Each structure stands twice: as C-alpha cells, then as structure tokens.
Amino acid sequence: xxxxxxxxxxxxxxxxxxxxxxxxxxxxxxxxxxxxxxxxxxxxxxxxxxxxxxxxxxxxxxxxxxxxxxxxxxxxxxxxxxxxxxxxxxxxxxxxxxxxxxxxxxxxxxxxxxxxxxxxxxxxxxxxxxxxxxxxxxxxxxxxxxxxxxxxxxxxxxxxxxxxxxxxxxxxxxxxxxxxxxxxxxxxxxxxxxxxxxxxxxxxxxxxxxxxxxxxxxxxxxxxxxxxxxxxxxxxxxxxxxxxxxxxxxxxxxxxxxxxxxxxxxxxxxxxxxxxxxxxxxxxxxxxxxxxxxxxxxxxxxxxxxxxxxxxxxxx
Amino acid sequence: xxxxxxxxxxxxxxxxxxxxxxxxxxxxxxxxxxxxxxxxxxxxxxxxxxxxxxxxxxxxxxxxxxxxxxxxxxxxxxxxxxxxxxxxxxxxxxxxxxxxxxxxxxxxxxxxxxxxxxxxxxxxxxxxxxxxxxxxxxxxxxxxxxxxxxxxxxxxxxxxxxxxxxxxxxxxxxxxxxxxxxxxxxxxxxxxxxxxxxxxxxxxxxxxxxxxxxxxxxx
Numbered sequence: 276x277x278x279x280x281x282x283x284x285x286x287x288x289x290x291x292x293x294x295x296x297x298x299x300x301x302x303x304x305x306x307x308x309x310x311x312x313x314x315x316x317x318x319x320x321x322x323x324x325x326x327x328x329x330x331x332x333x334x335x336x337x338x339x340x341x342x343x344x345x346x347x348x349x350x351x352x353x354x355x356x357x358x359x360x361x362x363x364x365x366x367x368x369x370x371x372x373x374x375x376x377x378x379x380x381x382x383x384x385x386x387x388x389x390x391x392x393x394x395x396x397x398x399x400x401x402x403x404x405x406x407x408x409x410x411x412x413x414x415x416x417x418x419x420x421x422x423x424x425x426x427x428x429x430x431x432x433x434x435x436x437x438x439x440x441x442x443x444x445x446x447x448x449x450x451x452x453x454x455x456x457x458x459x460x461x462x463x464x465x466x467x468x469x470x471x472x473x474x475x476x477x478x479x480x481x482x483x484x485x486x487x488x489x490x491x492x493x494x495x496x497x498x499x500x501x502x503x504x505x506x507x508x509x510x511x512x513x514x515x516x517x518x519x520x521x522x523x524x525x526x527x528x529x530x531x532x533x534x535x536x537x538x539x540x541x542x543x544x545x546x547x548x549x550x551x552x553x554x555x556x557x558x559x560x561x562x563x564x565x566x567x568x569x570x571x572x573x574x575x576x577x578x579x580x581x582x583x584x585x586x587x588x589x590x591x
Numbered sequence: 592x593x594x595x596x597x598x599x600x601x602x603x604x605x606x607x608x609x610x611x612x613x614x615x616x617x618x619x620x621x622x623x624x625x626x627x628x629x630x631x632x633x634x635x636x637x638x639x640x641x642x643x644x645x646x647x648x649x650x651x652x653x654x655x656x657x658x659x660x661x662x663x664x665x666x667x668x669x670x671x672x673x674x675x676x677x678x679x680x681x682x683x684x685x686x687x688x689x690x691x692x693x694x695x696x697x698x699x700x701x702x703x704x705x706x707x708x709x710x711x712x713x714x715x716x717x718x719x720x721x722x723x724x725x726x727x728x729x730x731x732x733x734x735x736x737x738x739x740x741x742x743x744x745x746x747x748x749x750x751x752x753x754x755x756x757x758x759x760x761x762x763x764x765x766x767x768x769x770x771x772x773x774x775x776x777x778x779x780x781x782x783x784x785x786x787x788x789x790x791x792x793x794x795x796x797x798x799x800x801x802x803x804x805x806x807x808x809x810x
Contacts, residue, residue, distance in 0.1 A: 278635045281655045281701050307697045310658070311678050321633055323655075325702060351691070355757040360765040371760045375782020376749065378679060380691040381698065511760060511781035 277319040284324050287331070287489050288458040293324050295456035295485025302326050302487060304347060304386040307378050312391060317400060317407055331385075331489055334358070340495030343452075346385035346488045350374070350440065353384055363493060364501030365520050369443035372505040375512050385488035388441055388451065388468065389480065392434035393514055394423060405431045406476040421570040422514065426562050427537035432476030433566075436469055436539050442520040443503060444491065445540035446530040452490040455483060462492075469539030479538075499524045500589040504581050505534070517577045523589035527551040531585075533561065533578055554583035642706045644669065645713030653700050660684045662700035663710060671711035671740045675784070682783030685741035685748075686710050692748035694782075711740035714747060723747050726796035734787035742783050746797045749779045753801075771798060772807030 281303075284290035294300045299321035303309060312318040331345035334356050342363070344353060353359060354370040374382065396402040396414040403412035415423055415433050424435040449465040463481050470479060482488070499522040507513040515535030523529035529550050532542035546560035558579040565575055641650045644667060651666055660677075663669045663686070672695060675683030679697040686695045687709040715721035723743050726732070733739040753769045761778045762769060769775065776794045785793065804810045 276656045278633050279655055280633055280636045281638060281699070303699075303702070306699060306702065307679060307694070310697050310699065314677065323699075327702065351752075351757055355755070357766075360758060364765050367758055367765055368760075371758055371762075375679075375682065376752065376759075376779055377682060377685055377692050377694045377745065377782045378697075381693045511778055 276313050277316060277321075279320050279323055281323045281325065283328050284326055285328065287326075287329050287454045287487050288456070290324050290326050290329065291454055291458075291485050291487040292456040293322075294487070297322050300324060304383040305349070305381040306386075307374075307382045308386065308390045315398065315400065317391075317398065326487070329489075337492055341493045343490050343492045344384050345490055346383060348384045350379035350382045350384070350387060351376070353440075354379065362496035363443075363447060365446060365503050365522055366440070366443040366493075366501075368501065368503035369439040369518075369520055372503055372515075372518070373439035384440075384491050387438055388444075388488065388491070390438055391479075393437045394434040395419060397434060405474075406434060406479075409475070409477045417568075419570065420568040422516065422535075423568075423571055424537050425567045425571055425574045426541060426565045427471050427539065428566060429471075429473050429476065431474045432472060432538075434476065435535055435537060436479075437514050437535070439503070439505065439515065439518060439534060441465070441469070442518055442532050442534035442540040444493075445532040445542045446520045446522055447493050447497075449494075450492045451488055452492060453482065453486045454489050455486045460489070465491075465540075466542070472538055476538075497522060499529060502585045502588055504585050504588075506577060506581055517574050517581050519578070519581045519585050521582070521585045521589070523550070523586065529589075531557060531561075531582065536562075536574055536578065550586070554579045554586055557582060638701050640701045640704050642700075642703045642708055644708045645710060646707075651700065655699065655701055657700045658696055659686070659688075659698045659700050659703055659708070660695035663695060663708075669710050669712050672744075673737055673740055675738065675741075680784070681738070681741075682745060683738050683741040685744045685783065687744055687748055690748075690751065692745050709744070711744055714743065721747070722800050723796065726799045727793070730792045730796040730799060731789070732793040732796040733785075733789050738783060738785045738787075742780070742785065742793055745780060745783045746793065746800075749776065750797065750801050752779065770807040771801040771803050773798065773805040775807065 301320035303323040303325045331347040333345045334348055335343045337343045350370050354367045360367050394415055397404050397406050402414040405413050413432055423433045444465050451463045451468050454460050468481055502521045505515045505518040507515055518534035521531045531547045532540045543561040546557045549556040562575050636655045637652055638655055639652050663672050672686055673683040675681035677696045679694040684694055684696040685692050688706050715724045723746050753771050756769055758765050759775055759778050761774050773794055776797045802810055
C-alpha cells in the first residue's frame, strides 16, 4: 500500500472541500472496496478523508412518504430496517444476495454505489485496462470474458457494474443526494448515476471531483411483489452472472432491472412495459443490440430464464 | 522520516519485521502506476489511535496504512486473529467491533478510534472457554484450526444477528422473526472459508449453542 495521510472531516461540505482541493485525496467510508484496491495499488490515494463522523448514518421518513437513507448507513442496517423489509423488499433481497455478513456490516450505502468493477483485467495490474490506466487498451476484449458485460459496453471496456443493491435501487427509482465543495446540493436520479462510459471507462459515475454522496432517497412505496433473483457460480458470496430485480403488480405489469450484464443496472422502460407478454418479449427488447463473446453469450438466455422464474414466483 | 517499525517500541525486531520495513520503504520510492495517483505520494505518516481490545484500553502510534488486523497481531501481539487472504475473501481475520463482526483486514486501525473490539482471546481463554468455543470442540468443528478463530467470532455474531432480526439471502419471510435453521447458519457463515471442510460440524456447533435442531426448532 502506498503511504497516505488521514483525517476525519466534521461536515459533509468540509469533506467535499478537502477532496476537491487536494489532488490524490479520496473519501473513505467503510473502506471494504477501497482498501482492497489500495493493497493492490490499483487505487493509491495520497490523502484519505474519513466521513464516518458526518452524522449520515440514519434512515429517516421523507415528507413524500418515502425514506431518506444516509450515505453511511451500513448494508446490514439498511437490509434489516423494518420499513425497508416491509415496503421495499427488493432492496433487502438484493443487499443480502451480495457479499458476506462481515462485509455488509462495514460497507455503506454510498460506498456500495461507488464500488469498482471486478473485471479480472482491472485487478491484474500487468494487463491493459482503460479503466485503470486510460489509453492502455482493454485486455478483456478477446480475453477471458465469461463474467463480463454484454450490453451498454464499449470498444474501450466491457466491464460490468458488479453490485446488487443498485439494481434494486434502479427499479425503485431512487435518487442520489450530494453536496459539493461550495456546499451546494443536488439530486441525481439513479438512472443517471452510473454512466455508460463509452471511450472514457475510468469515469464511472455522474459525480464531479470532490462531490460527496450524502443520502439515497426512495419514493413512497409502490406495492407489488418484490423479488431479486441472482444467478452465480456458487450459492453464496459470489458476484452475479445475471441478476434480476423486479417489482411485479397483481395485473402482471411491473418494473425490472438486470445486474451483472452492463456498466450499470440495466433497466429499459420500453422493455419492462412488455412484462405481461412474458420474459422473452422483455429480454428481447432489453438486450437488443447486445455484443456478446462466445464466453458470455449465455447471459442473454440466462437473463430470460431468470426473469421467467421471477415472473412465475410473482404469480405464486 | 520514520519507518513504520520505529514506533514499535514494544516489539522485538524480528527478521520478518525488517523485511516488512524494507518493503514499505521500497513502496514509497516507487513511481505511482495508477491513473488516480497524479499527486506526489507522501512519505509514511503516523497517527495515534485509541480503542479498547477485549475490555482493555490501548493507545497506539501507527503508520496510517496499518490495518486493524495488523494492529492486533503485530502491535498488540494478539495472534489469535489470523491473516488468510488479506482481502476480505476468507474471513480468517473476523473480529467483533461494537457488537458487529467485520473483516479486520479491510479496515484501517485509525478508523477505529474509540471502538470496542473483541477478538477470539476476548471471547474465551483455555481455562474459561466461551460456549461457542466449547461447542466447536464438542462437535469437532475444525481440523487444522487456522480459520477457527474467525469462524468462532463470526458464529457468535451470527446468532446475535438472527436474534436481532437481520434477514439473510435464504430467509423466506423478510418480515417475520429470523430462525437459526441449518440453511440459515450455512448461508450466514459463507464469508468464512474452511479449507479442511469442517462446515457441517461448524453449523452443528452453532445450532447447539442456539439450542436448536437442524430445522431451527427448539431442541
């Protein structure tokens, strides 16, 4: 690990100001992903601004009937919150499908959104990777691509956004609240938070340098059956090959997003409108234009079968 | 510029310690390879941190890079907590911080100012074993023993998580009370790897402590 200095910020705006001012500074929340990457020198911040004292660790009822989740609420606390379990079951299901108990106790809501890809070529510092070293190329294209992306990817990078929580947040139309170095706040719809990175895969989110996530808010509950199905190489503690987050209403309409297939949670509203016609119609539309390799072409039919299973569960 | 090992006044300098120090100085002079590392890399920084470990207050001066795991093992000589993968994948380093189990390898010591940390030594010692330690012996819940401290810290915290109503991936009903069924225990322990494969006996030891049979019913 490269050497760094460390401090604890007192307010969100102060934290944002420090990171905006100091080249090489980064926010530190739970640290479960950042420290892992620092040990491999994939991340090498010169200064860490620990945000644990900012009071962003509460889940509050919002005036619109929704919930406002502080950026520092741990994955376990969020998944176990009584209101989330009752009204936003897809979110609890998605969170507990990811990582391990130890990691969920430490990982935070904002940190989970900002976790980096698990593409093996991103992790191997001897390999070309446009995300790790812009302009160096992409060893994943033509390489071992079984885990990698099939839709929304580019000629520069075929990595996926690896998380589960954000896939559920996408079907719940969550909003990401931020503050910047000047203290100005803004709200980013989750649909626009993770970028389709094109030829700049090292820029993964809509956040400006130094912009700090303060909360994730959920609109009022929408009812329906909340389901999250994750297909992976072992039964627990593995990243998704394909996952499906869905909220299905009694009339068969609903919302659906796919994980493990794209640079961001993959939701196509025009495709989910076809839910009453069944999984094939939805997946054919949602994955139109997919660019698969011989190793990951299975993801498209797997997405269809996983969605079919979810639809069957919703009827049961 | 001080070396990380210079602050360890209570440590006998070992060959391994010198090697660790050498690696750290080499790392400092290396050219940053990552795109995110445009800023000049500072030299090693040290900080003071105070937390309690197994009920005893500890004040340490540490290189900021020191993980909680290394602080426990290398600075406080509590070597019950093990280093396996050092990347949060194996669970050998599991400790309990403020009642919650975490991977101590993926946490900086300086993040834990004021925290209460419990390690395997704090759960029980040979003359005064924790019920979970006794159950691991009774059910043969280990073979080589390397993962066992992490398994036991995790197992103790898992039963607390179930009592607190924290759901898991295999919980059928999210809103009901959580039960320590065999499937629940196995799923919740998936962050602790045992290469000897003592998994089934570990789950039996946990069920024993929880006072349930394999179906999670009160025995």
